Amino acid sequence: MGVHWIDTSIVSLRLGREQAGDRRARQPTSITLEHGDILVVNSTSYLDILYLMARWTPVFTRVYGDRVEVLSFWQAIRQCAEATPPTTAAAATRTNTLTLEELARKVKAQRRGPIIVQPEATTSNGRALLRFAPIFRHFDPALVGVSVRIATFRYPYHYFCPTFSFGNQWRHFFILCCQYHTPMTVKYLAPSKCPTTTPSSMSTSLSADKQHGDDDPLGEEIAVLMGQMSRLRRMQLSVHDKYEFLQFYEQRNDGRVRRR
Template sequence: MEKYSRWRDPGTGIHAFVPPVPLRGDRNGFQTFTSIAKSYILGPPLAFIKLTVAMILVVVFALLELVGQMLAPITLIQRAYTRLVNFVLLRSLLLLLGFYWIKSENVTVKKGARRSSSRTQPTRQSVQAGDIIATNHTSYLDVLYLGARYAPMFVTPTQTPGQVTVETIWSAFARSIRSPPLPETGLRLSDVVKTAKSNGCSVAVFPEGTTSNGRGILRMTKVFHGLEPDKVRVHVIGLKYEYEDFAPTFTVGNFIPHVFFLACQWINTLEVRYLISEEVQDLHTTLPANMTLNPDEGVMGTQIASLLNHATRLRQTSSLGVKEKLEFIAYYTERERKTRKSL
């Protein structure tokens, strides 16, 4: 791990980019045998079957998307059609990858505690057209989940504060795999929100701008710069992947082996944590006295970063962001190239 010490956050000691290693712990003989069978004996042929079916579903999804584009003149019908297609096919892809059940819960800023199921307790509000969904980003699977659950308009932060580029689900998925540099400019997020509202959909953004390994929250981009809190509704959602043998999180490396080994697993686990509505909507145009402004994130970004910390129960790094991730990818790729060359 020392070879990656340059990318250890000094404030928290977190390595946020290094691919996670299996959490072995103490295992008995049966558990060890099961792990070997899953990864090397029964898992590979099962993964081959799963991924073959997945490729068929991807082709079907692409064809049905073309049909959906023909419905563009009829907004209501197109929106209902898109949500149905996304839910059925993208959720099916997640099922094939072992996500049979996705656990969700409401959490609160107060120590990240779970909310009870009592009707008297505040709950999350449903996501409406024109709302912003802000989540942490650790895997290409995030795109599949959000696409299946909300069929949103995906956007990517740019280097210009308050501006984004609009993505298709295909390009959002590709960005989560490649982690390319952020675009220089785009459209104002406030204008994109208005467009999404007129189209009957929400806006999904990963404010970190790139993926982490799920051990901490990265430094936020200035994607929320210029937004007026009283004119937009934000939903803060934390995504967390539990694992023992193989981590669904993906920060760097080859996508194909990663998704293959992911498909080798019997079960994969995703936990979705929704911050309750009252605490998310209490955003301010100026920072509360108990918060310190991070100039790299802006006023609203600093507040949402704090809320993401509570939703995910993770600490935020102070020195790791998109720039450092690009440097890490370059170093990691070059190191892997030299390793292969020496073999």
């Protein structure tokens, strides 16, 4: 797949004036995740899943509104090319969905590793963040006794996009496997800067960047931090908007939509 080197770093958002020496002294050199901890990531490519599996051996999930479904490694790969959007209504027809709190308690008790949450509920092009599903609306990590960590993936490609959007998934996967060089960047937010549901000094400073997150304040704070730590532009488009656009695009290419 052309990934010869993964540029991994731990970043800390600087607030106000700070001495460079003090900043380096406080900068962590590694990230640790305990059983049941939540690792929130943006969703971009199959490479995300491969990296996360090799690095953390986690519990993968799929977001359905404010509920999640546990996925196997193969199902997590396949969902990168899912043709239908996950909705809250769809979650009602599935018997194996849980709230994030229920899943965190279960995984922590069973010692199954960290939990991967992709709140966009679909893949993006790695240059922007789609609007988050309200998955953190009723979740209090302090109450469950777990931590929330944030990581972002970016692929500064020039010729071939590692994100699958439409068409034949197998063809896209085959071309990706034939790439000579695929640059990959992974950034983790320093644990001291990761959010909780309690007010923090960062919450006030970031309030100017918040966008309609009153119903899910924790999710909104995560979205703000994720956008700032990797310079990802936040969009108001949701997973449903993406699928509607792809349906229109495919219909237009098939000749079923005529130009006016």
